Amino acid sequence: MLASLEKLLRWTTGLMAASALFAIMWLTVVDVSGRRFFSQSVPGGLELTEILMVVVIFGALPLVSWRNEHVVFDSLDAFLSDRFKAVQERVVHLVCALTFALLGWLLHGRAQRFAEYGDTTVYLQWSIAPVAWLMAGLLGATALVHLLFVFVQPPLVERGGDAA
Numbered sequence: 001m002l003a004s005l006e007k008l009l010r011w012t013t014g015l016m017a018a019s020a021l022f023a024i025m026w027l028t029v030v031d032v033s034g035r036r037f038f039s040q041s042v043p044g045g046l047e048l049t050e051i052l053m054v055v056v057i058f059g060a061l062p063l064v065s066w067r068n069e070h071v072v073f074d075s076l077d078a079f080l081s082d083r084f085k086a087v088q089e090r091v092v093h094l095v096c097a098l099t100f101a102l103l104g105w106l107l108h109g110r111a112q113r114f115a116e117y118g119d120t121t122v123y124l125q126w127s128i129a130p131v132a133w134l135m136a137g138l139l140g141a142t143a144l145v146h147l148l149f150v151f152v153q154p155p156l157v158e159r160g161g162d163a164a
Contacts, residue, residue, distance in 0.1 A: 058139065097146035111132030
């Protein structure tokens with residue numbers, strides 16, 4: 001079951017984040033080339049980059065949580081018992097799940113207000129609400145990953161060089 005969930009995360013949030021990063025790369029190439037050779041930048045390029053960065057960052061969160069690739073301070077681990085570390089790990093996952101769920105809920109409320117007020121980006125006049133809803137949904141997915149790991153031991157993920 002965990003292998004299927006990992007594959008699902010890779011093919012959804014991972015692919016979404018990777019595609020957005022690839023789009024940012026090409027947008028930057030076109031924008032810089034346009035400025036250099038044609039004295040014309042991509043209209044709305046900054047707004048597009050900002051939206052794509054949101055997709056990269058929030059799209060990667062569930063997968064980073066799944067792979068347990070957070071910044072960790074483990075300077076006291078040598079002095080702690082294995083039992084204490086196991087309890088600590090579950091408590092940390094529970095706190096993370098609650099935090100991500102709260103942030104997703106707050107952001108969902110903000111997205112609702114964006115939609116009600118008709119907030120848009122400055123140049124392209126695109127609605128901001130769908131981006132905020134996407135952020136809220138990805139925060140919710142991250143919360144679910146952490147909640148799962150409160151009850152189930154996270155899978156061991158190979159580090160370095162895997163072509164996942």
